[in-house]
Amino acid sequence: MAKLNHVFVHRFCTRMVSLHRTTKIALMVTADLIALPFCFLAAMLLRGGDLKLASHYGPGSYVLVAIVTIAAFFISDLYRAVIRFIDQRLLSATGLALAIAVLCAYTITFSVNEANFPRSALAIYWFIAFSYVIASRVGVRNLLRTLNGNQRGTSEVVAIYGAGESGAQLAQTMRNSDEYRPVCFFDDKRALSERTIGGLRVFHTDRLVETVKAMGIRSIVIAIPAAAPGRLRDIMQRLAQAGISTKILSRLVDLADDKVTPRESIRDLKFEDLLGRAPVPPRLDLFALCVRAKNVMVTGAGGSIGSELCRQIATLRPSRLHLLDHSEFALYTVRQEIANRFPDVPVEAHLGSVCNADLVERILRDNRVDTIYHAAAYKHVPLVETNIVEGLRNNVMGAQVVATAAARHGVETCVLISSDKAVRPTNIMGASKRIAELIFQAAAARPGTDTTFCMVRFGNVLGSSGSVIPLFQRQIARGGPVTITHPEVSRYFMLIPEAAQLVIQAGAMAKGGDVFVLDMGEPVRIVDLARTLIALSGLTEKTQQNPGGDVEIRFVGLFPGEKLHEELLTDGVVFPSEHPRIMRMKENALRPSVLDTFINCLMMACDTHERGLIEGMVKAIVTEYNPGRHAEGPVSAPSAAPAPAPASSPAVATQAPIAAPQERLALIKKFVPFRI
Structure with missing residues (x-):
């Protein structure tokens, strides 16, 4: 019998939750319209001690009080709130609105000189009505949570890092979901240790490892949405001790929206979150100047930067997009992607080397290209260092062929993608990129040229084919070791979309011969990057102090031509540009x-x-x-x-x-x- 009652109640609650929002509001108003007159009746009975005073006023008075109270509830947003997510803030607002309504009623009775009306009954009514609101809403909320909790045997047991307001809201939302079951908070503040917030115990991070094991916690969610990248890295170092996966609260959940779930507001922590600076957004007024309604060509279109350039360009609706790459597979892949995602953008794929002057000339002559983004280059330092002939021919001759053909066929804008390794280079790859910059500077200085030439210089791009991130991820997946050249080596990092947006904006800001450099914040030590990736994988570093760790970091020595620290600026003059986070440089050039x-x-x-x-x-x-x-x-x-x-x-x-x-x-x- 008890089981049947439980099933009936569960079905009834499920039915109520699935009702349309308007129907739910109508049901709540109807229930309050029935209950509130009885609340006022109870207040009159408590004030008078018998039915004599209560019966002196007709039913209309009780209904009128209920209507005024319901109006106050509407003002406080009580009826627009989701009962499963109702909280103390909303109840406090409801109590305040009810108090204002009672005060207004008191003022009205005083102004009409209703001497026989027991005004103290209004104060009693406030306590009774507010108690009814709390009991009814919280009771229904707890019933729904209890029934929902019985169905959550497969929920993931999680802890929340950060016992602040965001963490408390997240814990409340998790309790009403099927995905996660919060069991405790972790926080660095010792004043919060062993306290209870939102029904969950708060533990100091010193007890992280033992608490994770004791409670069977499978992952930790960082509930500090405004945390700076540096603080996130420090948190990751602490959480790495526990050897479990880490997620992050990407945005605060709107508690008034019952369609929002924790799955939508919680995601895996990415290395981009630990970049050391906030991503640089593009200026929309600059973004499309050299692309929209123009014929655009991207060399090296199948590479990491080239393919992202193609994606961003396609969103800006060029007249036609020309792709040039010497790799058949890479060219086929990017062409298929652009054709599938942007079917309205005409795309032409040209297979061949950027060093083939006849091919580049024919493309520009036959298609009247307006803008060129030259991304084709060999960029892997150790490979180019041991194959300097092909590296120089490809990077230097490719730049010269493009620059010469662009000037000859009246291309409006030609942008070279360079590298921070071109600044005081110590390897052939960096030197070849600096020569390519000199070629574009010389092209801009030739008398009579109508083409605007410019260069974009940035650091390592996360996730690109030459980035250490994919290498480290493969090494971690194999169980290590993660190989790093030197414990002090550091690099600037940026995201692939950032790099592509910088290139596109540079063309719009260029005046001729400019070198554009992104403000990339502070460089990141590669060993810190490796440790972060190990922690993001839910693993621990294997060291002499921790011989039972999962992945070892091994230092193998600097490669030939490799620097400890890269630079972005030379001794040239630096000017501001139209974008606040992009610098413009003028450097010495050869005739x-x-x-x-x-x-x-x-x-x-x-x-x-x-x-x-x-x-x-x-x-x-x-x-x-x-x-x-x-x-x-x-x-x-x-x-x-x-x-x-x-x-x-x-x-x-x-x-x-x-x-x-x-x-x-x-x-x-x-x-x-x-x-x-």
Whole structure:
């Protein structure tokens, strides 16, 4: 019989919860319209001691009091609240509104000189009516929570980090969900230790590990939405001791909306949350100037930055989007994605190398391209350092082909994606990007050019193909070790969407020859990044102090040409730009004619495959280049035939008449200041 009653009550409550919001309000008003006259009757009985005083006033008086009280409830938003989420704040507001209604009634009776009316009954009525509101609402709330709790055998047992207002609201919301079952709070404040908030015990973080084990906690939710990235990193270091997964409250739940669930407001903690600064939003008025209703080409469209550029450009409705990449699979993948997600954007995919001058010329000539974003480059430092010939040819010649073709065919804006490694470079990849910057600066300085050339320089991009994040994630998934070159190495980091937005905005702000740099906050130590990723995976670091840890961090030494700390700014002059978080720089540049001759000699040096000669030529162009020590001799086996220089490139126009190797070496050594 008891089981049948429980089933009946459960079905009834489920039915009530599923009713339309208007129907729920109507039911609550009807219940109050019945109960409140009896509350006033009880007040009159308590005031008079018998029915004589209560019967002196007709039923209309009791109904009138109920109507005035219900109006006060409407003003306090009592009827718009979800009973399952009702809280002390709302009940306090209801009590205040009821008190104002009673005070108004008292004033009216006094003004009409109703001497026989017992005004003290109004004060008694306030206590009785408010007690009724609390008892009815809280009683129904507890009934719903109890019935809901009986169905939550599979709920995830969680703890909440942060016993503040956000944590208390989150705990209340979790109690009414099927996903999570909160069992306690953790907080750094010792004044809150062992206290109870929202029915849950608060523990200091010193007791984190033992409490997690004792209560069978499966994850911890950080309920500090406004926490700075630095504080989040400190919290992660503490939570890593427990070896459980960590989530974060992304936004406060609107308690008046019964459609919002904890699943929508709680998410896994991402490394972006620990970046060290808030992501930089784009300025919408700059965002579309070089893209909307224009023909746009992206080189290296299949890469991490290139593909994100294509996505962001497609949202701005260009007339046509041209994709250029030498990787068939990468080009196919990004073309399919853009075609599926943005079916109204015309897309053309061009397969080939950016060093192919005939291909680039044909694309620009046949399609009248307005804007170019040059993202094609080899960027992996160790690979380029051991394959310097192909690295220089691709990064340097690719930039020169694009710049030359853009100027020749009247492209409006041409943006180069550079790197922080171009600042005082210590490796070939960084030096090649600095040479590419010099090429764009020279293109902007050529007399009569109508194309606006500019460069964008930023640090490591989280999640890109060359980023350490995917490598660390793979190493952690295998159980380690996580390999880091040096314990003090640090880098600037940004998000892929940030990088793409910076590139697009730079084109709109450029005046010609500008270098744009994002304010990237403070650099992040790579070892801290690795430890954070280990903690985010719910694992612990294996150290001498913690030999039972899950993942070891191993230092393997700096790679050839690798810096301990990257830089974003040179000694050039820094100016503000139209965007408050983007800086504009003007740097020293070479005269176009001098740079053409230098690049010509650099390409001839590459044909010799002699590292010392090549690095000497790079040093002649980029005087800040300071490479590490390398062995003399050939870089790699010479190819059967050197790659032909693009006919359209003025930098290699003088290469053909110089056929004899001795003549080539003599010309190169004229510009090489020293042999490494």
